[in-house]
Amino acid sequence: MKHTIAVLVENQYGAFNRVATMFSGKGFNIHSISIGETEVPEVSRMTIVTEGEDKIIEQVVKQLNRLIDTIKVIDLTGQTRVERELALITVFYQKGTRAEITNICEIFRGNIVDINNKTLTLEITGPPDKIDAVVNVLEPYGIKEMARSGTVALKRGEQLKHDKKETVV
Amino acid sequence: MITSKLKLSGADIFFECLKREKVEIIFGYPGGAVLKLYEKLYDVDFLKHILVRHEQGATHMAEGYAKATGKVGVVLVTSGPGATNTVTGIADAYMDSVPIVIFTGQVPTHLIGNDAFQEADIVGITRPITKHNFLVRDVNELASTIKKAFYIASTGRPGPVLVDLPKDVINSVCEFDYPEKIEMRGYKPTFLGHQNQIKKAADIIKKAKRPLLYVGGGVIMSNGYRELRLFAKENNLPVTMTLQGLGAFPMTDGQSLGMLGMHGTYWANQAVNNCDVLVSLGARFDDRVTGKVDSFAPNAYKIHVDIDPTCIDKNVIVDLPIVGDVKHVLAELAAEFEEAPDLAQWWNEINQWREECPLHYEKNDGKLRTEYIIEKLSEKTKGEAVVITDVGQHQMWVSQYYKFTNPRSHLTSGGLGTMGFSLPASIGAAFGIKDRPIISISGDGGFQMNIQELVTVAFYKLPIKIIIINNSFLGMVRQWQELFHAEKYSFTDLSESNPNFVKVGEAFGIKSFSTNTPANVDSILDEAFAYNDGPVLIEFKVVKEDMVFPIIPAGQTVKEIMTKRLDPKEMV
Numbered sequence: 001m002k003h004t005i006a007v008l009v010e011n012q013y014g015a016f017n018r019v020a021t022m023f024s025g026k027g028f029n030i031h032s033i034s035i036g037e038t039e040v041p042e043v044s045r046m047t048i049v050t051e052g053e054d055k056i057i058e059q060v061v062k063q064l065n066r067l068i069d070t071i072k073v074i075d076l077t078g079q080t081r082v083e084r085e086l087a088l089i090t091v092f093y094q095k096g097t098r099a100e101i102t103n104i105c106e107i108f109r110g111n112i113v114d115i116n117n118k119t120l121t122l123e124i125t126g127p128p129d130k131i132d133a134v135v136n137v138l139e140p141y142g143i144k145e146m147a148r149s150g151t152v153a154l155k156r157g158e159q160l161k162h163d164k165k166e167t168v169v
Numbered sequence: 170m171i172t173s174k175l176k177l178s179g180a181d182i183f184f185e186c187l188k189r190e191k192v193e194i195i196f197g198y199p200g201g202a203v204l205k206l207y208e209k210l211y212d213v214d215f216l217k218h219i220l221v222r223h224e225q226g227a228t229h230m231a232e233g234y235a236k237a238t239g240k241v242g243v244v245l246v247t248s249g250p251g252a253t254n255t256v257t258g259i260a261d262a263y264m265d266s267v268p269i270v271i272f273t274g275q276v277p278t279h280l281i282g283n284d285a286f287q288e289a290d291i292v293g294i295t296r297p298i299t300k301h302n303f304l305v306r307d308v309n310e311l312a313s314t315i316k317k318a319f320y321i322a323s324t325g326r327p328g329p330v331l332v333d334l335p336k337d338v339i340n341s342v343c344e345f346d347y348p349e350k351i352e353m354r355g356y357k358p359t360f361l362g363h364q365n366q367i368k369k370a371a372d373i374i375k376k377a378k379r380p381l382l383y384v385g386g387g388v389i390m391s392n393g394y395r396e397l398r399l400f401a402k403e404n405n406l407p408v409t410m411t412l413q414g415l416g417a418f419p420m421t422d423g424q425s426l427g428m429l430g431m432h433g434t435y436w437a438n439q440a441v442n443n444c445d446v447l448v449s450l451g452a453r454f455d456d457r458v459t460g461k462v463d464s465f466a467p468n469a470y471k472i473h474v475d476i477d478p479t480c481i482d483k484n485v486i487v488d489l490p491i492v493g494d495v496k497h498v499l500a501e502l503a504a505e506f507e508e509a510p511d512l513a514q515w516w517n518e519i520n521q522w523r524e525e526c527p528l529h530y531e532k533n534d535g536k537l538r539t540e541y542i543i544e545k546l547s548e549k550t551k552g553e554a555v556v557i558t559d560v561g562q563h564q565m566w567v568s569q570y571y572k573f574t575n576p577r578s579h580l581t582s583g584g585l586g587t588m589g590f591s592l593p594a595s596i597g598a599a600f601g602i603k604d605r606p607i608i609s610i611s612g613d614g615g616f617q618m619n620i621q622e623l624v625t626v627a628f629y630k631l632p633i634k635i636i637i638i639n640n641s642f643l644g645m646v647r648q649w650q651e652l653f654h655a656e657k658y659s660f661t662d663l664s665e666s667n668p669n670f671v672k673v674g675e676a677f678g679i680k681s682f683s684t685n686t687p688a689n690v691d692s693i694l695d696e697a698f699a700y701n702d703g704p705v706l707i708e709f710k711v712v713k714e715d716m717v718f719p720i721i722p723a724g725q726t727v728k729e730i731m732t733k734r735l736d737p738k739e740m741v
Contacts, residue, residue: 010355018296025297062479068301068356
């Protein structure tokens with residue numbers, strides 16, 4: 001089963017490498033991994049999509065926690081969450097197909113961000129399965145290049161009481 | 170002591186930090202990137218620096234020192250090859266959870282990544298084999314980094330921590346401020362076990378008809394051996410130990426079943442196979458212990474006490490995990506017991522297994538065997554020596570025949586299985602322990618892997634009894650070749666190539682003996698133990714083709730245990 005795991009780490013030299021090294025060293029799968037700053041400058045947030053039996057995922061979470069730079073590990077799987085991925089897809093067009101592709105882009109609420117005499121570049125955001133769907137539809141036209149950001153995810157916000165503010169750390 | 174807020178160079182800060190961490194000894198080797206540190210070291214009087222002959226030796230010495238004393242072992246080496254030479258020792262310390270801190274020199278920060286002379290990305294290289302590592306990029310971070318390094322290495326599940334020190338950082342100057350306490354939000358090891366879990370464990374052990382304590386190195390590391398002894402003795406519980414756990418419970422005590430696992434005793438493995446409650450204390454269900462995982466203690470309710478949560482449910486799924494320091498958990502567990510359970514029936518069974526298949530070896534053919542030598546050593550030192558073994562057959566025979574009575578007395582490379590561990594590790598132990606004999610035991614193969622450290626032994630006149638068990642083979646590999654690889658003795662016969670070990674010893678100025686006769690063992694050992702002017706080396710030329718029994722072949726169960734070499738006639 002696929003799991004989406006958020007990891008808050010010290011925004012420090014080598015922190016990303018430690019996570020990547022641990023995954024490869026222990027033989028865990030990584031479907032995608034993304035990393036970026038959070039609202040706290042000295043904390044980075046990684047979103048890792050991994051796959052495995054429950055026993056493996058339990059080890060993944062424990063091993064992540066064991067890293068000294070790790071502040072918090074949250075398995076978002078099974079929680080209500082917002083998950084998004086960004087894809088840039090450059091696709092070939094011909095005389096008759098340019099409008100079709102533009103139309104597809106609109107249906108998926110994407111943007112055309114570049115065009116030349118042979119190709120269009122689409123920007124699509126959404127949950128990973130939406131990106132998969134776009135890729136499927138565009139494949140027959142011929143995809144020249146594609147870049148996917150990997151998933152980022154956040155737990156959906158709960159109603160906060162007035163005097164309480166949730167802090168990251 | 171230098172007061173805070175003084176402007177100091179990186180090199181001065183380095184030694185101030187070591188002083189505050191109460192470091193008494195470092196094992197090191199100078200070189201270009203650490204020249205400044207060695208310049209300062211020249212005038213440092215609060216610690217001893219031991220000059221090694223190879224940086225791998227330095228890491229094993231630090232391990233030996235740490236394992237024998239419980240203190241943190243410290244290594245100082247230069248950049249590039251100096252650093253990469255430490256890698257095997259670091260991996261060894263990581264596998265066996267040994268608290269050591271390795272300081273490596275590094276090229277100046279502006280040259281990092283330029284393929285500068287003697288540059289190696291040692292932080293990258295050692296990332297998977299350290300508990301944590303640091304590259305210090307700013308002298309202002311030096312003091313707090315060193316503090317963190319010692320804290321991380323010695324707390325929770327101990328392990329090696331490497332600190333990489335670029336040359337310019339060591340040369341820079343800043344205000345010295347040593348933090349008294351360190352807070353890391355990402356590192357807060359669980360210390361106390363969960364109360365309810367401990368109560369539940371106690372209830373289950375009380376009701377058990379066939380309980381068994383399975384004791385690992387964690388009991389020794391946490392200094393929980395007193396608690397273990399009390400708990401086991403008061404409740405008449407049988408105790409089996411892992412390789413790293415030997416000595417946690419006295420092996421001379423009737424309640425000790427000796428070691429379990431691949432080369433463990435028949436009765437310990439039968440007890441595991443038949444117990445109804447297995448209490449794992451600071452052990453990690455290693456494959457050399459479990460064999461076939463599904464058949465390991467198949468009928469037992471499994472309780473697992475460990476300070477490292479990743480150890481739990483990693484190899485074997487357990488019924489009741491307790492994350493915490495095993496010393497404290499044991500004390501709390503013991504407090505739950507009022508009267509000893511009646512285990513007479515269980516002890517009957519265990520004692521039957523003991524009689525059914527005792528440890529045995531051929532004593533009557535006049536040939537010299539390792540088992541005999543180890544028995545003699547055990548007898549002469551009353552099981553109280555610090556015995557540092559290498560890896561292979563002799564290591565297993567020591568685990569079977571040396572009756573360890575004290576913790577921190579059996580030092581060996583268990584997890585990584587590093588040949589060449591014994592000699593340098595015994596040097597570390599000899600610097601830490603002065604009131605007990607230090608015995609280094611290696612095979613003829615492993616001995617040659619760090620043979621250069623004989624210089625260190627000789628130069629510092631360390632009272633180590635260096636024993637070489639010479640069967641002219643890589644014995645354990647040969648054993649597997651005989652049992653499992655069609656008797657193809659591929660590159661394991663060293664008889665043509667071995668040096669004259671007595672001459673080797675003498676070349677280093679070490680008093681050396683050799684014998685191949687059982688009748689000489691007593692007198693040689695007596696002479697060796699009576700000698701008190703530095704090290705002695707003894708080569709025992711033993712029979713070439715003996716095998717370690719019992720053996721449970723890898724990935725199998727106690728049902729497949731082999732207790733003796735099959736007679737070719739019986740095999741037909």
